[in-house]
Every structure is written in structure tokens, then in C-alpha cells.
Amino acid sequence: MKNKKKLMPWLFSFPSLILIALIIIFPILYTGYISFTNMNLYHWFDFKMIGFDNYIRALLKLDSGFLMALVVTVLWTVLNMILQVIAAYFIALGLNHKGLKLSRVYKTLLMFPWAMPAYVSILLWRVGMFNTEFGLLNQILKTFGLSEINFLSTNVPAFISCMVLNLWMALPFMIMMIDGAMQSIDQSYYESAKLDGAGFFARNKYITIPAIKPIMAPAVIMTTFTTFKQFDIVYLLTRQKGALTGATFQTILTYSHENAFVSNNYGLSSAVSIIIFIIIILFSLYTNRSLKEENQ
Amino acid sequence: MSGRKAKNIVGLSLLNLIFIILCIIALLPIIYALSLSLSGDSGALSSHFSLLPSKISLANYQAILTEKPFLQWLSNSLQLSVATMVISIGFGVLAAYACSRFRFRGRRTMLMMLLLLNAFPQILSMFAIFRLFKDMNLIDSKIGLVIIYAGTMCIFSIWNMKGYFDTIPVEIEEASKIDGASDMKLLFKIVLPLARPAIIVTSVMVLIFVWNEYLFATTFMLNEHSYTLAGGLYQLQSSDYSRSWPMFSAAAILVSIPILIIFFCIQKYMVSGLTAGGVKG
Amino acid sequence: MKRFISFLLCLLMITSLLAGCGTKKTTTKSGKTDTKGKAEPVTITVWHDGDEAIMKTIETKLNDSLKKDQITVKFEKKTGLSDQLKLYGNDASNGPDMYFYAHDSLGTFVEMGVLAKITDVVGEDTMKDLIPMTVDACKYKNDQYLLPIYFETLLFMYNKDLWKGEVPSTTDELYDYMVKNTDTKASKYAVVNQHSTAYNVAPVINGFGASVLDEKNQPALNSQEMIDAVTYNNKFAKLQADGDYNTVSTLFNEKKAAAIVGGPWLVSGIKKAGINVAYKSLSDFKLPNGNPLAPYSGVQGIGIMKHSVEEKKDALKKVLEVLAKPEVGVELVKTCNCAPANTKSYDDPEVAKNEMVEAIKKTADTAKPMPNVPQISVMWTPTEAMLAAINKSNVKDIKKAADKAQKDAESAVADMK
Numbered sequence: 006m007k008n009k010k011k012l013m014p015w016l017f018s019f020p021s022l023i024l025i026a027l028i029i030i031f032p033i034l035y036t037g038y039i040s041f042t043n044m045n046l047y048h049w050f051d052f053k054m055i056g057f058d059n060y061i062r063a064l065l066k067l068d069s070g071f072l073m074a075l076v077v078t079v080l081w082t083v084l085n086m087i088l089q090v091i092a093a094y095f096i097a098l099g100l101n102h103k104g105l106k107l108s109r110v111y112k113t114l115l116m117f118p119w120a121m122p123a124y125v126s127i128l129l130w131r132v133g134m135f136n137t138e139f140g141l142l143n144q145i146l147k148t149f150g151l152s153e154i155n156f157l158s159t160n161v162p163a164f165i166s167c168m169v170l171n172l173w174m175a176l177p178f179m180i181m182m183i184d185g186a187m188q189s190i191d192q193s194y195y196e197s198a199k200l201d202g203a204g205f206f207a208r209n210k211y212i213t214i215p216a217i218k219p220i221m222a223p224a225v226i227m228t229t230f231t232t233f234k235q236f237d238i239v240y241l242l243t244r245q246k247g248a249l250t251g252a253t254f255q256t257i258l259t260y261s262h263e264n265a266f267v268s269n270n271y272g273l274s275s276a277v278s279i280i281i282f283i284i285i286i287l288f289s290l291y292t293n294r295s296l297k298e299e300n301q
Numbered sequence: 302m303s304g305r306k307a308k309n310i311v312g313l314s315l316l317n318l319i320f321i322i323l324c325i326i327a328l329l330p331i332i333y334a335l336s337l338s339l340s341g342d343s344g345a346l347s348s349h350f351s352l353l354p355s356k357i358s359l360a361n362y363q364a365i366l367t368e369k370p371f372l373q374w375l376s377n378s379l380q381l382s383v384a385t386m387v388i389s390i391g392f393g394v395l396a397a398y399a400c401s402r403f404r405f406r407g408r409r410t411m412l413m414m415l416l417l418l419n420a421f422p423q424i425l426s427m428f429a430i431f432r433l434f435k436d437m438n439l440i441d442s443k444i445g446l447v448i449i450y451a452g453t454m455c456i457f458s459i460w461n462m463k464g465y466f467d468t469i470p471v472e473i474e475e476a477s478k479i480d481g482a483s484d485m486k487l488l489f490k491i492v493l494p495l496a497r498p499a500i501i502v503t504s505v506m507v508l509i510f511v512w513n514e515y516l517f518a519t520t521f522m523l524n525e526h527s528y529t530l531a532g533g534l535y536q537l538q539s540s541d542y543s544r545s546w547p548m549f550s551a552a553a554i555l556v557s558i559p560i561l562i563i564f565f566c567i568q569k570y571m572v573s574g575l576t577a578g579g580v581k582g
Numbered sequence: 583m584k585r586f587i588s589f590l591l592c593l594l595m596i597t598s599l600l601a602g603c604g605t606k607k608t609t610t611k612s613g614k615t616d617t618k619g620k621a622e623p624v625t626i627t628v629w630h631d632g633d634e635a636i637m638k639t640i641e642t643k644l645n646d647s648l649k650k651d652q653i654t655v656k657f658e659k660k661t662g663l664s665d666q667l668k669l670y671g672n673d674a675s676n677g678p679d680m681y682f683y684a685h686d687s688l689g690t691f692v693e694m695g696v697l698a699k700i701t702d703v704v705g706e707d708t709m710k711d712l713i714p715m716t717v718d719a720c721k722y723k724n725d726q727y728l729l730p731i732y733f734e735t736l737l738f739m740y741n742k743d744l745w746k747g748e749v750p751s752t753t754d755e756l757y758d759y760m761v762k763n764t765d766t767k768a769s770k771y772a773v774v775n776q777h778s779t780a781y782n783v784a785p786v787i788n789g790f791g792a793s794v795l796d797e798k799n800q801p802a803l804n805s806q807e808m809i810d811a812v813t814y815n816n817k818f819a820k821l822q823a824d825g826d827y828n829t830v831s832t833l834f835n836e837k838k839a840a841a842i843v844g845g846p847w848l849v850s851g852i853k854k855a856g857i858n859v860a861y862k863s864l865s866d867f868k869l870p871n872g873n874p875l876a877p878y879s880g881v882q883g884i885g886i887m888k889h890s891v892e893e894k895k896d897a898l899k900k901v902l903e904v905l906a907k908p909e910v911g912v913e914l915v916k917t918c919n920c921a922p923a924n925t926k927s928y929d930d931p932e933v934a935k936n937e938m939v940e941a942i943k944k945t946a947d948t949a950k951p952m953p954n955v956p957q958i959s960v961m962w963t964p965t966e967a968m969l970a971a972i973n974k975s976n977v978k979d980i981k982k983a984a985d986k987a988q989k990d991a992e993s994a995v996a997d998m999k
Contacts, residue, residue, distance in 0.1 A: 028452025
């Protein structure tokens, strides 16, 4: 009986763990293995182990450009997450307002950006919104008599443009998560709070936020990872081959893409991948610790 | 009293206004795409663009539906996303329940590990999965893709649902436990109905992930007829030089419509089971 | 709740059904060995990442000619072809038998060891009618790996209704014309070009005697010639809108730009927009140093995968022989305005009449084939980063931008080994 009790959770988790081992752990191990070989264009099929050479080279590549990219990535992640969570919170709050009859319609419409494949949205934004000659944003500026802006040719406007696009693409998920969490709050709490005369802020601070926090924590953490790993937006908007826009800021993924992956040197790029993975782990251990301390 | 009512009405109108503006912002690029797609084949991109096309033509939609195996792609997308959803939610529910209700050794470590593993950029896994699938004979097979998708979304499902399971009071289950219900029975009879919003949200997430994924779909599927919607769209219209924007945006709109329908339909199930079933029932 | 469970069960059933379908499909695929008559039917799969109309033309022509040999050729589009070939290049069960692509990635595939020489299958004399420039472009380390089919190069295309007077014959005169006839504020342009795309700036770079890669295949982005070339190009870029492909082609198609520097892929859009277009070879423009503009030429050719040579040698031979004949080229001119690699194709009266193909053919003498060594694949990003910095972000110190690009390019080339 006791043994059965111990086995039970593993039995429950077993199917998931198999899948994860196959699709997530195996590739990491394989990447680790390749990172110790000289697999590149000239040794595509006949590669052999070469020890830590790739790691030494990869670490030598971690120059100022890499550090800058890391700083940009952290800034990108933090700014995006703050804006995203706050905006989504207030939107979800509005959607849950009792008197809002059309909330279902609004909710569906707000989900629209999410329903499109990412690269489609990004291309649409690049050509339809940000384009200098006929992009919608510049046409709006023009009708107000303002001069055109080349949104993507210099770093700061391009970074902000990428962030706007990321918000546009990521908010639907956040709104849906927070909305779902808010649905789970027992309405009787609010009723008694109202009787106690609690105002808007008090209700949010003492009921809504504490109630949704445990549900939201995993979603927020996951989104933080996704934001950190975000590659498509920066790449497709500003750095696509043949369509470079002039902005030069990079995240660590675009930076290593350009510095290792384009070269077809799989050994080296695997070493870079493993190093980035370690950096992400350190980063997340750090954020997780601060999260844990807050919780306990 | 009437003053308060008036204030309420003003507040509500303001809220509605805010949401209308928000929706317009969210939809602007999509309206742009819609208008482009309806402009017929004459209008490529245009500098004197208006949100309402001067003449409306469904030629682009017709071209996609007839010239490309669009319905085949739609059916592939449906099969893949439903299968992925069933597997990753099914497996995920079990693991999430275990992690939420059992206090076993290695639980914390496992959860942490899963989270960290999730940090590995997925594009980098492509090559390894290719090698693995080649040996397992899973290239060019839907099962292979479902395994990839389910594996990718599994961690997300576990974490997301576990967070929600944690908020369901254990007391509700304990009452039934005394009645002699088994773990499985508890899970299906009590926890799942209560966690309905979480399960729906997670399922939709999985569905959208599969629906919009194109990189693995185009790399591991080798036949035009086995592409998914996103993959087929990517395959046909990826290069600036060969892209017909009106047709591209028409296809993009068509790809998103099924998702929106699903959104609209699931919303009435999103209301929590906690207040509806748990406390009262 | 019961409904939910039954729903789940239904889904599970659908999934298993689906799984059944999946396996069934693979069995029919492998069981396709029905021997009928003497010649066994062979299917040759060709992967490409090109224009579907062009590929359809070639496919139809091939299948018509090869029907009696029971050979079927199937062209399949693969986006990101070079990444796909890295995975499937030597995969006999899933990969293609041949691939159809531009010649500049040739070196990469040869070094990777997935390509067979076409001379393993057909004799050298198959190439005797082809334009020598195209044949040489398809050689890597003196071996012939691709059979050239058609080639592309940039042209000066102008709108006859908008262009005032004669098109000048020197780039300096062209610049004067642009200064006079450009009003960026009103979105009116004389000439537009993708001024930050390496391929589109190459005519100036090559004309100045600069080169992205030097003779030893090392980056040469900060040579004096290169700096002079990009400085000269920058003058033009200032009068050429943003330079993004979508922007410039739209401006031209909407009659807001009188001329565009672009390739044959623009033509169908231009024709659709109803532009009264005329073409001029870029080699008709002289640079201040007396050299003509020298655009890159990209040769589109077909190569064979190593694994397929053993099994399908005879079929591959027949396919290549049909493709080397002038008829395919003539068909390509008629349907898609491609400039064929076969000189005999140009004897056809209809081909001789085609103004654009004529202009491309003319450029063939001065055009420089794109390099096809593996190093070139990592050179585009640094080169274009330099061009974007100069032309789009308006970096003042061109030498510094070139030095940075050179450093990045050197490390990218070093990373390959």
C-alpha cells in the first residue's frame, strides 16, 4: 500500500515524461554531443570528437557584441513582461466588468492577433504598418501633417517598434490567461468586500491579485521564457537577409544566429546553443529565487 | 440613487469606448490584410491605400480555395491539432494532478527541471529530432509531428494546469475520498469539472500552437498534400520575390477564421466550475 | 461531465483513425514496384525553391519528352531549400533525386558531399551549346556539378510614359537626371533600386573593381575600391526611397518611380500593373572610371544527388539530355521571359523578338557570375549590414562601417571551419 502510494505519482506522470524525454531532453543531449565534434560543412558526415575546442572558440566569441546582445535581451524581456502583464490585467479587469454586455465580442476580437501565424503577422506589420512609403502608420502621420518616420532604420525606434509588435502578438494570450484566472474567483468575496466599503484599489490589491497569482505564476514564467527566446520578431522585422533595415540591435538569439548558425558549423553552433542554454538557466534560477522568496 | 445610476452609465460607455478603441488597434493590421485580400488581383501593395477597397472581389479567396489543396491542408491542421490537444492535455492532466496532489520525493525538482528544459530554444532541436525520427521512420508522418507538438506543449500543459489544480481546495476531494473513490475517479469526477476553465484555456493554447506552427510542419512533411495550413502558406509565399500580397493576406485571413470561431464558441464554457459546481454541489 | 469524457473518447478515436491512415500511406509508398513491360517506370523528384510558373514549364516539357521512356519528373517546391538539403541531401528514402537552384550555393553542397558531378552521368559534349559563362558558373573546383538552364541578371527597366528623353549612357548623367526628377517629399522618384541589398549594389561594386570575396576567397569589404564603390552608390541611395523590395517594386508599379533596377522576376507584376516598360542592359551604363556597370549573374541549374546516381543513372541521363536541348529554353522564354543558357535557343524567331531576354543576353558578356564557394553564404549578411548602415542609418564614417563589416565577415568565414 505504501509502495503503491509512492509509485502512483510517477505512474501518473509517466506518459508525459516519455514524451518530454523524446522531444526535449534527447535534442538537448544530442546538441551537447554534437558540440564536442567537428561537424561542419567540410565534415558533414564524417565528423569526429574534438573535445572542448568548440567551447573555447564559443567562449572567445562572447565579446562585447554578445554582452550587448545579452543586455538588450534582458531589457527586452523585462520591459515586455511588465507592459504585457499590466496591460493584460487591466484589459481583463474591464472584460470582467459586470455591466459590459459585449464582453464576449470584444474578447473574440482581441484574440484575433493570436489567431494568425507569427510570421504572417510580422510580415504584415513590416509592410503594412512600418513601411516608409505606404505603411499605415506613416499614412496616419501624413494625414496629420507630420513628417514620415523610418521606424526600422535606427535602433531606438526599431526596438520600440519590435516591442509594440510583440505586445500586439502576445497580449491576447496574457488577456486570456488572466481572464480565465479571474473567472475562477468566487464572486462572494467581492460582494462582502463591497459591503465592507472596499474601493477599487483595495479590491484589486486584497482580492483579485492574490487570487489570480498562483494561477498566473506559471503562465507568466513561461511567457518570460518565450519573450527571452523571441527570435522571429527582431529577425523578420529588421534583419532578414536581403531586407536589412539598418537597425543594428540584436538579441542573443539573433546574434548567435548570425555568428554561428549561418556558418553551417554545427559543432560550434551547438556549443553556442549549450552556452546560451546555461545562461538562460542561470537567468531563470535567479528570477525564480526572487519569486520563491516572495511566495514564502 | 439616480446620480449613481448616471455615473454607472457614463462609466460603462467609457469602458465600451475604450474597448472599441482597443479592438480597432488590435484589428488594424488585420483590417489592412482583409482589405488587401479583397482588392482583387489588380492591387498589389498600394501607396494610396484605404481601409475600404474601392471594389470588392473574392478572386483571391477563390484562387486559394481552388488552386491549392486548401481543404486538404485544413483537414491536416485539424487532425494534427486535435490529436496533439488530446495527447498533451490527457498526459498533462495526469502529471499535473500528480504534481498538485501528491507530495512525493523529487516533485519540486521535477517541476523545476521541466521549467528549465523549456528554456532550450526549440529551433535548435530540429536537427536532433530529424536524426531520431529518421531512425524511427517517422519522417513524413503525421504521428511524428503529433509527437513533436505534444512533447513541446507538454511542459506548458503540466505547469499551467497544475497552477490551477492548486487553487482547488483539497477538502472537496477528501470528502469523496472517505466515500472510497479511487484517485482516477477523483480526478475525473471532481477535479476535472472544477478545472474546466484551465483545461479549456490550455487546450486552446495547444491548438493555436499547432495551428500556427510552420517550421517543423514544412521540414518534416515532404508532400504538398500533407502540409498544414500554416505550413502550406509558408511554403508558397515565403519569399518577397514570389509573394502575391493580396493572395497571401487572403490565405492568412482564411487560416485565422477557424481559430476565431473556436474562441467564440468556448467562451461560454470558460466560466469557472468552482462557483458553479464545487461549493454548491 | 459525461459529455466531456465522451468528447475526449471521440477525439481519441479520431486520432487513432488518423494514425492508421498515416501508416497506410507509407506502406503504399514503399510497395510501388509493379513491373510492367520491359522498362520499369521511374519517378525523378526534383526539389526547387523557385517560381512555380517556371518550374511548371520545365516539368511539363520534361514529362512530354520522357513519356516514352516511362520516366516521370516531379518538381516539388521547398522553402528554405538549402536548409532542407542539409537534412535530406543524402537521404535516399525521403530526399530528392535532383535539385534546381541558383548556382551560388553550389560549393556548400559539394563540400557537404551530397552532390554528384553531372559528368558522372552525361558526357562533356552535352554542354557544348551552352553559354560558356553559365557553364563555368556551375563548376566548382573545375568539376561540373550543375547543368545550367537559364540565368538572371539585373536590368534597368523604365516606364516609357514617365521617362523624359533618352536614357543616359553614363551613371553620372543618370545621377544628374535623378537629382532633377526626384521629389522625395512627394514620393516621386526617378530611379529606385534596392540600394542596401548586396545583389543590387553589385553592378557598382564590380564596376569599381571591388569584390566581396578576393581571389583567395577571403572577405574584401574594406578595400579602397569597395569603399569608393559604396560611397558612390550612397549618392544614388539618397534619391531612391527606402530600398526595400516591396517598397521599390510598388513605387514602380504605381508609376511613382520612372525606372527601377531589378530582375526578370519583376516583369509579371509590371505587366499586370499595365506599365509601358522598356529595358536597358546595365552594361550600357559607364561608370566615371570608364568601366560598364557589372551586375552579378545568377545561373539557375539542375544538379543530381549522390545517392540517386547508382539507382537511377539512366533516367537521370535522359532528363539532363532533354534539359540541355534548346527547346526547353525556347519554351521558358515564351512563357516566363527567362534567358536560356543554351545559345541555340536564341535562334528561335520569337526569342529574338523578346526585348528583355535580349537585354539579359547582352549583359551576359560583362556580368560576373556570383561566387559559388561556400564562403559566399556567410558574406551577404556583413555586406548588407554595411550597406544598410551607410544607406539607411546614414552612418557618416564609411571607412569605419566597412572595417566593422570586414571584421564580422572574417570571423564568419573563420567560423566555418
